Amino acid sequence: MAYQYYLNSGRPQKQEFVTLGGGYHGDTFGTMSVGARSVFHEAFAPLLFDVHTLPQPKVPFADFDRDYKIKEHIAPVLKAYRSLLTSRGDSICALILEPLIQGASAGFNFYPPELLRALYDLSKQYDVLLIADEVFTGSGRTGKFYACEWAGIWPDIMALSKGLSGGTLPFAATLATEEIFQAFYSDDRKTTLFHGHSMTGSPPGCAAALAALDVFEAQNILERVGRLESGHRAHQKRITAGPLGARIREGRVLGSVAVLEFNLEGDYTGEFGWRVMQAALGRGALIRPLGSAVYLTPPYIITADQLAQTYEILEESVIEVLKN
Numbered sequence: 554m555a556y557q558y559y560l561n562s563g564r565p566q567k568q569e570f571v572t573l574g575g576g577y578h579g580d581t582f583g584t585m586s587v588g589a590r591s592v593f594h595e596a597f598a599p600l601l602f603d604v605h606t607l608p609q610p611k612v613p614f615a616d617f618d619r620d621y622k623i624k625e626h627i628a629p630v631l632k633a634y635r636s637l638l639t640s641r642g643d644s645i646c647a648l649i650l651e652p653l654i655q656g657a658s659a660g661f662n663f664y665p666p667e668l669l670r671a672l673y674d675l676s677k678q679y680d681v682l683l684i685a686d687e688v689f690t691g692s693g694r695t696g697k698f699y700a701c702e703w704a705g706i707w708p709d710i711m712a713l714s715k716g717l718s719g720g721t722l723p724f725a726a727t728l729a730t731e732e733i734f735q736a737f738y739s740d741d742r743k744t745t746l747f748h749g750h751s752m753t754g755s756p757p758g759c760a761a762a763l764a765a766l767d768v769f770e771a772q773n774i775l776e777r778v779g780r781l782e783s784g785h786r787a788h789q790k791r792i793t794a795g796p797l798g799a800r801i802r803e804g805r806v807l808g809s810v811a812v813l814e815f816n817l818e819g820d821y822t823g824e825f826g827w828r829v830m831q832a833a834l835g836r837g838a839l840i841r842p843l844g845s846a847v848y849l850t851p852p853y854i855i856t857a858d859q860l861a862q863t864y865e866i867l868e869e870s871v872i873e874v875l876k877n
């Protein structure tokens with residue numbers, strides 16, 4: 554859509570993509586190409602197209618509230634983007650990123666809204682579209698309906714799924730600004746976006762999404778997510794003060810998402826994640842660690858007792874695995 558937007562607007566030379574290092578956007582060839590060449594996709598590397606990859610943001614969570622530190626940590630990413638735009642801005646059509654939380658490939662790496670805002674500003678300056686992949690972060694996960702709201706930005710294109718239908722039916726939506734829409738809307742059929750899928754516009758999916766949005770408003774879900782965030786923080790504090798404390802590299806929380814990163818070497822192919830998952834399953838919770846990060850993204854309806862029980866299971870399971 555981003556490429557064809559420029560094609561339809563008479564700027565066909567804008568056809569290169571930029572991605573934030575460590576991103577995950579899916580398993581089709583296009584989305585694998587703009588994603589990190591992690592263990593998930595490296596088998597397909599020879600078949601993927603080239604993109605420009607910015608450094609992965611590395612901001613210690615403890616520095617999220619410190620302006621001067623944030624500037625220092627995000628500088629390498631901004632420097633790389635600025636220099637790319639200066640040399641190749643005319644050929645670049647879009648920057649794609651997961652706003653604030655880089656999930657599957659990066660092991661739930663968090664970066665602050667300041668970086669998102671700055672990447673957005675630079676993109677605007679060089680007429681590059683910003684594609685926000687809110688498939689995971691959207692629908693309230695981070696405490697706002699869209700993670701982009703934390704940065705006070707609205708992207709040109711946005712991908713939504715997962716929570717959009719409350720997880721009840723498979724459903725996804727790609728949103729675009731009016732300006733992009735208008736570039737496709739013409740009597741000349743060649744400007745059409747000829748990309749439909751078997752289930753595009755599926756009426757039951759749309760109905761489920763509308764119903765989920767009604768519940769979202771009627772039950773003030775964002776307030777619930779705020780309570781969930783406080784719960785996560787309290788449990789992380791307790792666990793960090795306990796026997797696992799010395800093994801924890803960092804705890805991170807944003808909205809309904811909580812991550813405990815352990816001091817471990819190795820990637821997703823390591824044994825830690827699988828063993829924690831099995832130990833937790835035996836105790837009644839389905840947890841799926843990624844690399845050295847054990848994360849929880851509970852449904853918003855989880856009760857305080859259920860959350861406490863989940864953290865007990867998490868703690869016991871990790872202790873069991875690290876002991877053996």
Ligand SMILES: Cc1ncc(COP(=O)(O)O)c(C=O)c1O
Pocket residue numbers: 577578579580651656657686687688689690714725
């Ligand atoms: C950020 C992000 N983008 C894209 C996807 C892939 O979505 P789909 O499976 O609908 O292609 C995922 C799935 O986990 C995701 O987390």
